[in-house]
Amino acid sequence: MHKDMRMTKKITSAQVKLLEKLCNASAVTGDEGEVRRIVLDEVRGYFRSHKVNGEVTVDPLGNVLVTRPGIAAGKRLRVMIAAHMDEIGFMITNDDGKGFYRFENVGGIDVRQLPGKPVLIGKDKIPGVIGAKPIHLTKREELNTIISQETLRIDIGPGGSGVKVGDRAAFATKFFRQGNVLRAKSLDNRLGVSILIELLKGDYPGIDLLAAFTVQEEVGGRGAVAAAFTFDPDLAFALDSTPAYDMPFAEQEDDPQVENIYYNTRLGAGPAIYITDAGTLSDPRLVRFLAETAEANHIPFQFRQPGGGGTDAGAIHRQKTGIPTVSVSVPSRYQHSAASIGRVSDWQNTFALLDAALNRITPDLLNIERD
């Protein structure tokens, strides 16, 4: 397929279905099995039916490592792309015997996002809810304090059973798509996972594509450490989802019209290229390369506002003797909560950008001296 045709390719209904399946799966950090299974089935199924000469393995941490070699003769660039499979969620820490369970958060969750949410617990997906005291029984001064983690319980109903201490729980929000709008839990990072699966279905003769579907990103990129060591690539892309705070700015309460300067990224503006975050100073050659690729192919893109946050890139760039790395993310709003909102167009354009990049990339890129 000519690369220009690839660029105009719309997201197919099969891709939306796969994203739905990925988002509705529970894969709280350390318990990524359900997403791992979907990835393995999808990639192995494609490789088998299309007779692709690729290698699919699961490493000791649970990372899915897929190698799809190119067909060009000579030395091919080894390009790693990492997309984490895990999501934020909860672990059950105490059973009071009456159907109420204490829990702790896995990954960064604002406790203010918890009251009044349905969750699914364990492999059997036992439904439960995180309740809150009725407002009628709440004193006025209590309304000024956050409902603390210590007071919250997951409630599976009176006399319920089947939940054990140590079980993971995930938000129960179901995937929803209408037109260009995506609303689901775990868009961070099932958007990235779905794109990486699609990239494995592409033909990139000049490179060896090394796809790492990583575990434990939400607690510090642990899967990526091992995956980057194993792959030992020439360069790497971390494919993730980053927050869009493109909302009305409330910091100046007396002047709400003041410009929001902390938007991080904006929905609809395309893939977000990282220059720096809390864990990585992206390789400037790769940043320029991605921006040039987007421009050359008329793909909208944005630079993520430099600042905090992190991706698997933080772990990858420090492996072995150093791996030139850059992150590129699909923007989405309200990550690390019960539901996030994204746009189909950003998902599609992030796929298009990486697809174009893999078509265009050559070893020459790394022959340029790093800034």
Next chain:
Amino acid sequence: MTELLPFLKKLISAPGLSGYEAPIRSLIKEEWEPLTDELSTSRLGSLHALHKGTGKEPKNSILLAAHMDAIGLMVTRVVQGFLYVTSIGGVDPRVLPGQLVTVHGREDLPGLVVPTPPKLLPAKYQSSPIPMEHILVDTGLLPEEVSQLVRTGDLVSFAQEPIETAGDTLSGHSLDNRASVAALTICLQELQYRPHLWDVWAVATVQEEVTLGGAHTSGFQLKPTIAVAIDVTFGSSPGSPEHRTFPLGEGLALGWGPNIHPKLHASFKDLAQKLEIPYQLEVMPANSGTDAVALQVAAGGAPAMVISIPLRYMHTPVEMVSLKDVTRTGRLLAEFITRLDDDFVKKLAWEETE
């Protein structure tokens, strides 16, 4: 009604915010039509359904009121495609972030309630609850699309899907008070096969969460001999005071206090005991916080009673109720009605007047 569980799920999935009850009213109407003899809608929108008794005229009547309105949100302004909201009824803003909603604009739009991200908020909100004025609804649509479809005053309903939880319980929004509407429906079903002398007014009232306007006006219009409000009460749950809450699945609560006629209370209690329907006493020292407040004083006053179904996490989108308790409530009401005779009114006389 075929089965309680699917029916209750259907009831809580229908919108019907206080003052805008039409969607839930039409659903209840459909259900009650074959179960009653006359149906009408009051000027404020309450549904009045009459199941005629077989007694001699002038007949006594019992009014059973279950409010059908639900709490929710209303759009106060649209800014950059985001909707600022206020609450309809008692909503704790601390349970709002992350809730799925439906925005009833020029068309129904799926939405998500979100706090303004801490990054965009003044320092004082970094470790405090996000107040209502910084809570938004995001439809995901572009600002120009939103401005075409949504305007100030549009309603926003909770849209979390019902969840079946253990122990024969259902969790979801608006179970306050659709659980009682379901109980009332069970009562009407039972009455199909049970003769009764008194007229029965089944009333799905409006605006209970805000002004009790439905109960005031239906009480006035129907002038019942006695009135019973069916509502939900606090289910025992972590963080709620034990002495004010009732375990789920272990029976209904019979109200006691100045809103309630003591002899009516005693009659229900005696009957529950006789039928071995589990119940607990719910003391309501001043205000029952139910339609009974209005029914008691309407049209010169009527002996009133409150029967409550325990419900956890009231006014959150994950309220939880026991189906058993709902069924018991419906059954107790039907049994009570079949026992009403001409002498019953005399039993309600205040002792001092005897």
